[in-house]
Amino acid sequence: MKPEPLIVGLDVGTTKICCIVGEPDSEGGINVIGVGAAPSRGLDRGVVANIESTIESIKEAVEQAEVMCGRELSDVYIGISGSHIAGMTSKGMVVIRDREIRETDIHRVVDAARAVNIPADREVVHILPQEFIVDDQDGIREPIGMSGLRLEAKVYIVTAAVTSAQNLIRCANRNGLHVSDIVLQQLASAEACLTQDEKELGVAVVDIGGGTTDIAIFTEGTLKYTSVVSLGGNHLTSDVSVGMRTPARHAERIKRKYGIAHVDAVSADEMIDVPSVGGRPPRSEPRAELARIIQARVEEILCAVAYQIEESGYRDLLAGGIVFTGGTSQLEGLVEYAEVITGLPCRLGRPRNVKGLADIVASPQYSTGVGLMLYGLKYDGADRFRSRDGGMFRRVRTRMSEWFSELMAAMF
Numbered sequence: 001m002k003p004e005p006l007i008v009g010l011d012v013g014t015t016k017i018c019c020i021v022g023e024p025d026s027e028g029g030i031n032v033i034g035v036g037a038a039p040s041r042g043l044d045r046g047v048v049a050n051i052e053s054t055i056e057s058i059k060e061a062v063e064q065a066e067v068m069c070g071r072e073l074s075d076v077y078i079g080i081s082g083s084h085i086a087g088m089t090s091k092g093m094v095v096i097r098d099r100e101i102r103e104t105d106i107h108r109v110v111d112a113a114r115a116v117n118i119p120a121d122r123e124v125v126h127i128l129p130q131e132f133i134v135d136d137q138d139g140i141r142e143p144i145g146m147s148g149l150r151l152e153a154k155v156y157i158v159t160a161a162v163t164s165a166q167n168l169i170r171c172a173n174r175n176g177l178h179v180s181d182i183v184l185q186q187l188a189s190a191e192a193c194l195t196q197d198e199k200e201l202g203v204a205v206v207d208i209g210g211g212t213t214d215i216a217i218f219t220e221g222t223l224k225y226t227s228v229v230s231l232g233g234n235h236l237t238s239d240v241s242v243g244m245r246t247p248a249r250h251a252e253r254i255k256r257k258y259g260i261a262h263v264d265a266v267s268a269d270e271m272i273d274v275p276s277v278g279g280r281p282p283r284s285e286p287r288a289e290l291a292r293i294i295q296a297r298v299e300e301i302l303c304a305v306a307y308q309i310e311e312s313g314y315r316d317l318l319a320g321g322i323v324f325t326g327g328t329s330q331l332e333g334l335v336e337y338a339e340v341i342t343g344l345p346c347r348l349g350r351p352r353n354v355k356g357l358a359d360i361v362a363s364p365q366y367s368t369g370v371g372l373m374l375y376g377l378k379y380d381g382a383d384r385f386r387s388r389d390g391g392m393f394r395r396v397r398t399r400m401s402e403w404f405s406e407l408m409a410a411m412f
């Protein structure tokens with residue numbers, strides 16, 4: 001018997017690369033059967049900066065996952081991030097041919113909406129439906145079968161620098177992996193951490209990783225806004241390293257063990273051991289000093305998040321608040337401090353809706369990897385993915401099937 005095809009998420013992050021292998025089950029769910037993680041050394045703020053190191057890290061993560069699941073991996077869904085990512089809303093309009101909206105009208109109207117000028121150095125990563133307008137009736141999510149004269153579509157287009165996307169694909173290909181699709185990292189994290197109710201109600205997912213903080217805003221069940229802030233846990237570590245005068249590897253350990261988002265949460269007499277540089281003996285320092293250093297940077301990150309949410313214009317529609325995920329979201333007191341700074345209800349998001357080795361991937365730093373796998377499960381089988389490799393940069397290829405999958409997922 002031929003084994004079930006596997007769905008693999010490959011999260012190429014700034015601090016770690018992880019590979020999550022899933023086997024779909026008969027109930028439409030997915031069993032995690034393999035996990036591999038390796039330190040990432042070739043990325044800078046979410047973008048591949050050193051191809052050879054990235055190839056090596058991917059190899060390590062993939063091999064680990066292959067050993068765990070006892071299968072060879074061939075196709076992966078890969079995440080993309082970095083300050084080069086841009087999102088914009090676009091509108092298109094067509095006349096409805098037979099007065100009744102059919103699939104072909106949806107294709108036509110989305111084609112019209114995506115017909116915006118995209119510079120040659122940018123690649124379309126996603127085209128996601130926001131709403132349809134039939135004649136003057138707006139806010140329609142499922143227009144097929146409706147009657148009218150004029151159909152309008154509002155879509156959200158995400159683009160990335162061609163070179164960044166190309167480098168990711170190259171790193172996967174050099175490991176013998178075919179890239180089924182490239183997915184915006186925060187969309188993947190949202191897939192793993194958010195509930196459909198939250199997306200309907202209005203929610204922001206904020207993935208604070210090592211090099212970037214990725215934001216995605218959903219209202220009425222669809223993606224409305226994305227943004228990437230080039231700040232993350234690495235900045236906290238280097239602040240601790242400089243501020244506490246300790247080597248980076250110790251700073252990382254101290255941050256994880258004693259780090260806390262707000263100085264008021266630490267008692268003044270609490271002391272911690274800090275290794276020194278240059279062979280000097282370790283020192284005992286107040287934990288409040290560490291908290292002071294961390295709070296300054298956390299505040300900067302959270303203020304940037306609050307600013308982006310305000311800028312999006314959707315702040316007042318976020319009844320579901322903010323879901324924080326990514327490794328840095330585990331910093332003690334971060335979620336509570338975020339409530340103070342943003343004035344919105346906040347919670348910690350972990351991957352959900354997976355079975356099998358679910359406990360191994362239940363941590364916030366696996367949200368993107370698990371989400372990439374879940375994204376693959378949701379959109380599997382659509383042929384759009386095939387032309388990604390090699391032909392990826394032929395922009396003529398539309399992203400219609402993604403569009404339809406979204407629509408169908410919303411309908412059924």
Ligand SMILES: Nc1ncnc2c1ncn2[C@@H]1O[C@H](COP(=O)(O)OP(=O)(O)OP(=O)(O)O)[C@@H](O)[C@H]1O
Pocket residue numbers: 012013014015016017040045046081208209210211212213232233234237252255256257259326327328329330331332364365366
């Ligand atoms: N308990 C903890 N407290 C504070 N920070 C933590 C903790 N655990 C992990 N981190 C930090 O999380 C960061 C890594 O998070 P994550 O694995 O989500 O990043 P990444 O995906 O590699 O990077 P990016 O998404 O930015 O490209 C590191 O900076 C690490 O120090």
Ligand SMILES: [Mg+2]
Pocket residue numbers: 011013014185207209210326368
């Ligand atoms: Mg990440």
